[in-house]
Structures are given as structure tokens and as C-alpha cells.
Amino acid sequence: MIGKTSPSAPYVRKLMLDPLPPPAKASGVSLWLREKLFSSWGNAFLTVIGIGLIWLLVSHFAPWFLHGVWNADSLAACRKTIATTWGEGASGACWAVIRARWNQFIFGFYPAEIYWRPVLTFVLFLLALAPVLFSQLPRRLLWGSLVYPLVAIWLLWGGSVWPVAMIGVGFVIGAVLWRVLVAKNAILAALAAVVVPVLFWLFLTGPIDDLLGKVLPVSIQSVPSRQFGGFLLAIVLGAGGIVMSLPLGIVLALGRRSDMFLVKMFSIGFIEFVRGVPLIALLFVASLLLNYFLPPGTNFDIILRVMILVTLFSAAYIAEVIRGGLAALPRGQYEAADALGLDYWKAQRLIVLPQALKISIPGIVSSFIAMFKDTTLVTFVGLFEPLKSIPDTIRADFAWKGIYWEFFVFVGAIFFIINFGMSRYSMYLERKLKRDNR
């Protein structure tokens, strides 16, 4: 239009004017300030109050952080350094304690000469986790992830390799039986795949372990559970609980919506009981009450006990989250699965669960994060978790007695990093799975 001039028009301007910059009030910083912070008298007032509060906090805590001392061998030395550098009466953090007791925070009382084992376990953990988290990676890597728990158990607790290997063999037996028998009779196959491995573990593993241990002794230094501590313990409990509670939660959620009376009643009973009882009560049961029930001399590993309880606890919550996802699916999806002629398991696996789980992602990850933070409660059964037990232990050394806030800040920061990572991953997953079917 612009390039063409009408012959009847005496004059048509052919050049466009350059756009003028918007007026100062409607652009840049001043616009942002006006729109976001001072859009009305009320908002301006709140902004001023907010800035005042932030200033109050920063001016109180910044010196404490900035005056922090990293090199000292006791709290007294810290105080001296702060007093000489910043003047008498200045307050400051004594981060030196984190430096001095770093290993205790990470490993607890794990033997120092074999710190490489938990470190290697952690590196392998990240490698095993990668194919689970990111579907771009080759699917074949998942086999490694499947074997990983056994490797981790052996590396962390040590001892002979055979008992751990036998756990794996049991699973292989179960899987093979399932494959062979499933074509003939699914119920028989399921029964065989569960019962035969259990019998194998109960009656055959012991003698086989002894035999193999004598013929081919492969063993590394064994580490009792009581020596686990710090973030090693928190991550072992957290990761173990997360890995086991998700499948258990799915089963419970399906069970609660099942038409089979017994399955349904059991699921409801379990979920309601576990959700209704405080976690600490369950932990006390795990650590104290079981001692009375089990035969004397039984050495039922304390970490295993706690992990089972934490898993059951978390699974009950996750079951309810997933049930919410199942309930949110339109009825048409279920009917479509039936119309396609899929049986129950295929319908769940191919149509219902992928959608329900996608809906439940935020809730599931919330449960994971809550559970990971709840691992600090094991302090009450005498395990050395990093938030309370390890600091209490460190304070028992007179050199560090009196240190308080530094521990909370440090442990809180580490927990935040891990939990924030989980949260970001769940957001990534939600974006990736978004189908815009609303």
C-alpha cells in the first residue's frame, strides 16, 4: 500500500517515520517498578514494608555469614579470629567445624580407609539413574539400573558377594518361571514366580552361600549398619525408600480401586492405618518392639528395618496420590481400553497408568521430597542422621561445644539442593509429557 501512490493524491508521504522510543514512564525500569511494585498506594505501601523486612533480615544475618571463619580447630579459635578481624563483640559463623567434621557429615562412622566404596556407589547410582530419568538414553542401559541395587548393597555393606548374588539369582529364577509358564496359565505362573524364589531364598541360599564361599571366596570388608551415618545414611534411606515405595504405592492404589473384596479391604486397611499413625511411632516399632518379638540373638539389620518402615509409610501416601490421578481420568479412557479388548493388566499398563501417573507427578514428587526429609527422624532410634545426631555428636567434643546454627544452615543447604533437583526434574517431566489434551 505504502509504495503505491494514487494519481489523484497531491502528496503522499512515502517514507515511514522511525518509531519513537516509548515515553520514559512507559518503558524500562520505571515501567517495571510502577507495574510490579507501585501500581497503587496499597501496593506501594506493601512494597516498602517488604523491602524493610528484607533489609532487616539481610542486615542481621549478612555479617554473621560474612564474618565466617573457615580455618580453626575449635570454637574458641573461631571466636578469637572473629574478634581480632572484626573487632570485639562481632558475631560470625564458625564454618571451620564443617571442614573439620566433613567426613562425619558425609559418611558418619563408615571406616575411613574404604570411603571409596560409598563414593563409587554414589557415582554408579547417578549412572543407573540416568536411563531411568531420561528416555533419550538407550533403553538397554536399564538392565544396568536393574542390577544396580544388588551392586550397591554389596559395595555399601560388604561381606561375601554370594548372599547378594543369590538374591539376584532368586529374581532371575522368578522371571524365568514367569516367562515359561505365563503362556499356559497366568495364575500358576504368578504363583510360581513368587513362591519358588522365596523357597530358594529360605532353604537353598544358605548352603549355596557356604559352598561358594569356600570354593570361591570373594569378599570385601563388611561394614555394620550402625556405622552408617550422615548424608550416606539419609541418601541410602531416601533412595531405597523412593525406589521401593513407588511400585508399592501403584499396587496399593490399584488395589484400593479393585473390585476384589479382599484386595480392596486390605489396601484400604493398610493405607488408612499407615496414614493414621505418626512415622515416629512406626520407627520405634521398627527399632524397639521388633526386638522383643524376634527370637533372642536375631540380628535383623536396623537400616533394613527402618527402610521397610519408611517405604511402607511413603507408599501409603503415594497410593492416595496415584488414586487421585486414577480418579481424574475420564471414564471414556477405561471404556476405550475395554472396547479394544485389553485385559485388566494391559489396560492399566498401556492406557490408564501412563495417564494417571502423569497427572500425579507433582503429588508423587512431593511425597518423595517429604520422605527424604523424614529420614532425619531416624535420629530417634539412634541412627546418625545428619540434622541432629551428627551435630549432637560433634558438640560432644569440647572443641566444638556451643556451635548451633552452622549445622542447620549447612545441612539445610544440602537438603535444599537435593530436593530442588527433584522438583526441577518433575517440572521437566511434566513439560515433556504434556499432550495438551485439555
Next chain:
Amino acid sequence: MKTSVIFGTLVVAGLSAAGAASAGTLDDVKARGVVNCGVNTGLVGFAAPDANGNWSGFDVALCKAVAAAVLGDPAKVKYVPTTGQTRFTALASGEVDLLVRNTTRTFSRETDLKMDFPAINYYDGQGFMVRKDSGVTSAKELNGASVCIQTGTTTELNLADYFKSNGMTYQPIAIDSNAEGEQQFLAGACDAYTTDASGLAATRAAFPSPQDYIILPEIISKEPLGPAVRHGDNNWGDIVGWTFYALVAGEEYGVTAANVDELAKGTENPEINRLLGHEGNLGAMMGVPNDWAVKAIKAGGNYGEIFEANIGEKTPIGLARGLNAQWTQGGLMYAPPFR
């Protein structure tokens, strides 16, 4: 699939557990080659692990002495940190062989909880700490004060008894742990802080300016702290009790870690000779080697040496001997005769 990982491990754990029969504790310890000693998860001066996880302290020294007496090596101890809630079950269930965890000997603990206290290794009592500028110099002046007090402990009950019997009132400020109590007290949330006197001294010494706080002279309770063993295994109780008395007698007769080897070759004092196994066979009577007391005293010194090294006046904690002096010095440490 992964859900059953637990089950598999459970089965393995169950298998490895089978076949542990319970004989006498001494036989168990000898067979195991290590003494399982229940200790505090951390209490300044009494039990604390260093950066490498090596335990030390006044209570820990007794664990070492028992291990030395029974197994000949003070290092053969497995320390099981126990909390206030878990300590008694740990002992009752056999998870630990003895509990040396600043535990007060009381009637109900011996009768109802089925424990024995073969000896008392520290006579403690509850005291108060106040700010110096408060002007308070006696616990009798604390009427109406707010007091920081750890909940669920005997100190809480003692405090109520003391104020009631003196016709005074107080406002309790409940705290969960000593570390929290110190923070509250320093922040001025309470006028007075109360706990065992040994703990008060250590707490005050760790304050930024200890001279601004004073510990009041009154001790309002009896807290006899000692090692505990299970009811019914008297032989093991004898070993724990007499190992401790060997340390006390060692101090009384001047037997130290440095000269014990020398004295074990024979002295003019028949009591020392019997104690150190030069004469008689006291060790054999309770099923331990005859040089048990030599090994026990060599582990960390006699009672006085252990006291001075861990909580005595030369340490930052700086506790005076007080009631824990030898009976010859006006204290309560009194070893029965070795014969």
C-alpha cells in the same frame, strides 16, 4: 519386581540370624572377641567420637577397662551410641553387653526395668546456672524465675520437687536438648538453666564469655551414675563392678598406668599383690585372666587418672573431684577389699 528386593534381603537377614543361642554374657563376649558397650550419642567429657570416629571420655574409659580385663585389649570394644529412649531396650534385648551412659541408678530401674548397677562411677547432682548480672547467688532466690528445663527427664521432676518443697514458684521453659537449652539461655529466654552439675560446668566453659555466668552452689538432687547390666547374669555384673573397683583401688593404692607393670611383679602390700594377680587367683574366680586388673588399669589409668584426663580440673570442663574423691579424701569412692 523391585518391591521384592526387600523381601529377599529380609530372608537373607533372617537366615544369618538363626542359631545364636544365649549363653552367659561372658561366654558371648569371649566368643565374639569384642565387648558391645552402650554409650551416650555424645556428652562432653563422658563420651564423644573424634573426627575419625574414635570414642573417648570418662564413660568410654570404663568400657575400655572392661574390654581390657576380659579380652586383654582395651581396643576390643564396639561402641553402640544409644539415646535416652533406646538405651534400656538396647541392654534388655542383648544388643549391648553393658550400658555406660551416665545413667542414674534408681529403684524402679533395678526392680521394674530389670537392670543391675554393679557400681557408681560418677556421683552427680542437679544444679542451676544464672547470669551474673541477675544478682542471684542462691537457688533459694529463684522464686518466680523462668527455668529452661529438658522435658521428659528426671531433672524435670527434681525441679518441681525442689520448688514445691521450698514454697517457691517457677515458670518452666521446655527444651528438647542441651544444645537448644544453651541457645535459649544465651538468648535470654529463661532466667536460669538447670541440668546435671557436670553438664552445667561444661556448658558454661563453652560459652563465649563464661565469666558472665555463675553456677549456684545448691545441688538439688542425687544422680548416682553408673554402668548397668542385665538382671540375672551375676557373673558378668561382678566383672563390670569389680573392674571398676579395681580402678578405684588402683588410685587408693597408688597404682597408675605408668607403674602398674612394675608393681605387678610384687610389692610389700598384699592387697596390691592380690589386686594385680601376683598373689592368689582373684581373676580366675570370676572367669577372667589373673592379670585382669593390670590390663584394666593400663588401659586408661586408675580412676583418678581417668577423671583428670577426661573431666578433671586441668581439662576445659574443669570438674572438681567433690563427692567423687576417694573416701580417704572425703569423697564417696570406696573400693571393697580385694580378697
